[in-house]
Amino acid sequence: SQTIHQWPATLVQPVGSPLSLECTVEGTSNPNLYWYRQAAGRGLQLLFYSVGIGQISSEVPQNLSASRPQDRQFILSSKKLLLSDSGFYLCAWSVAQGWPSSGNTIYFGEGSWLTVV
């Protein structure tokens, strides 16, 4: 079965410090990968998605970046965090479009709580 791991689970970072959140998926090949952000009590905002190694699409302008160095690894980064970057970050995956069992269902990781102070 497929699993998704995301870490760290929580972190408190000072303004201006760098960020790295990592996510790996097991049990599937060539998944679509996603980074979402959720502000406290709010909905889901898609930040980045990737359909393959080195292929990153950004949904909103921001001081965050994403990379996919391996098929099942997705990294969210920032060089200098802002207070407004605080939130709940969720990595997710779905079966690649076109597979018979696809249908865009999204499977989320446990999430990472980021507090910028």
Next chain:
Amino acid sequence: GQQVMQIPQYQHVQEGEDFTTYCNSSTTLSNIQWYKQRPGGHPVFLIQLVKSGEVKKQKRLTFQFGEAKKNSSLHITATQTTDVGTYFCAGPDSNYQLIWGAGTKLIIKP
């Protein structure tokens, strides 16, 4: 662009009362999905509806997909404390990326 509107934003109910959340898309959807996020947790897939007029049940939860495939609802009968959380609907756009509703938070009154 394509939008998915979800109402209400919050619903307070006494335990044992029913709960309903509604989802409306600005365009026809190929399918619609529902997710549940418990407090402090991550969204978890509940169900996908594909056919026009489709109705699916999961124990006390009833999901409907409208005839025009532009709206959907989730109804919970006789809510329990385990139902607490935020319920999201989502439908794919033309690029197969999910467009999410803002979610409805179910709160059980003490």
